[in-house]
Amino acid sequence: xxxxxxxxxxxxxxxxxxxxxxxxxxxxxxxxxxxxxxxxxxxxxxxxxxxxxxxxxxxxxxxxxxxxxxxxxxxxxxxxxxxxxxxxxxxxxxxxxxxxxxxxxxxxxxxxxxxxxxxxxxxxxxxxxxxxxxxxxxxxxxx
Amino acid sequence: xxxxxxxxxxxxxxxxxxxxxxxxxxxxxxxxxxxxxxxxxxxxxxxxxxxxxxxxxxxxxxxxxxxxxxxxxxxxxxxxxxxxxxxxxxxxxxxxxxxxxxxxxxxxxxxxxxxxxxxxxxxxxxxxxxxxxxxxxxxxxxxxxxxxxxxxxxxxxxxxxxxxxxxxxxxxxxxxxxxxxxxxxxxxxxxxxxx
Numbered sequence: 001x002x003x004x005x006x007x008x009x010x011x012x013x014x015x016x017x018x019x020x021x022x023x024x025x026x027x028x029x030x031x032x033x034x035x036x037x038x039x040x041x042x043x044x045x046x047x048x049x050x051x052x053x054x055x056x057x058x059x060x061x062x063x064x065x066x067x068x069x070x071x072x073x074x075x076x077x078x079x080x081x082x083x084x085x086x087x088x089x090x091x092x093x094x095x096x097x098x099x100x101x102x103x104x105x106x107x108x109x110x111x112x113x114x115x116x117x118x119x120x121x122x123x124x125x126x127x128x129x130x131x132x133x134x135x136x137x138x139x140x141x142x143x
Numbered sequence: 144x145x146x147x148x149x150x151x152x153x154x155x156x157x158x159x160x161x162x163x164x165x166x167x168x169x170x171x172x173x174x175x176x177x178x179x180x181x182x183x184x185x186x187x188x189x190x191x192x193x194x195x196x197x198x199x200x201x202x203x204x205x206x207x208x209x210x211x212x213x214x215x216x217x218x219x220x221x222x223x224x225x226x227x228x229x230x231x232x233x234x235x236x237x238x239x240x241x242x243x244x245x246x247x248x249x250x251x252x253x254x255x256x257x258x259x260x261x262x263x264x265x266x267x268x269x270x271x272x273x274x275x276x277x278x279x280x281x282x283x284x285x286x287x288x289x290x291x292x293x294x295x296x297x298x299x300x301x302x303x304x305x306x307x308x309x310x311x312x313x314x315x316x317x318x319x320x321x322x323x324x325x326x327x328x329x330x331x332x333x334x335x336x337x338x
Contacts, residue, residue, distance in 0.1 A: 029279050049300060056295055059288040074176075082270065082271075087272040089276070089282070092269055092283070094268070094270075095268055095269075096178070097266060099177065099320035100326050101177075102176075103327070104156050104329075105176045105337055113323060
């Protein structure tokens, strides 16, 4: 090994050390833009959240994220489309609680959830609360 | 918290009223089978009360009717309710999470009101098709978690009322498995059917 070769190897090692730890197989991924389906219309809450998260991924993801709104059938259309896509990480979908309700509501779903660890991480949204509206009964009593 | 119209000022008072007047109170949801509907059924089952479910086509008409007094109660996402909490148009009985929310620290969780087992949260998660290589999932996980940990993403989502919860894919898998089981039981016990 000559001096020039040794320097190149060391430079390579230094560059690797700066990269976040990542499995070897993933090094070729992502090689092209990734489609990210949102099962709700543009401008809705989930759409805003996904766009904010995608924005924060810019620079660290290494590819363009193409956000596509595909509302319909209580998220079933978008989920089904992604479930039937090639399992290569180039098609993603954001889901909400309904993903865990639909299998109990619809006798026949085109695809069903698998609970194996195939998911990227989640972010948990607004907590819910109990609210009361004005009581019409009492108002009538007063009038 | 309570809206002046309803006598009940706390969740226990509300439950007591519902027990004395079965079927008299009504609650709104975004629609049959939505998370708001299931949360209402969960509370009814846990407290042993009869409150009539009124499904709306989405959150906006439900909110319109609760403000107009056509329906008594609603479980809704907290950020959507904060303005009405601030101006006193609606009364909050608590958050549905295990602990208090930073968005509305005055609202007690059910655990502080005698219902330690009542908990329901809305969440979003990102999924890839089953069979996606673990290395690709790990890469996506890292990229999404990385975004969630930036102050810009946290600020944007926090402003919308979201807590960010970066975590491992297995954690989301466990949440989904838990909710699938819980919701199947709720749908069965409450006999929820789509029209």
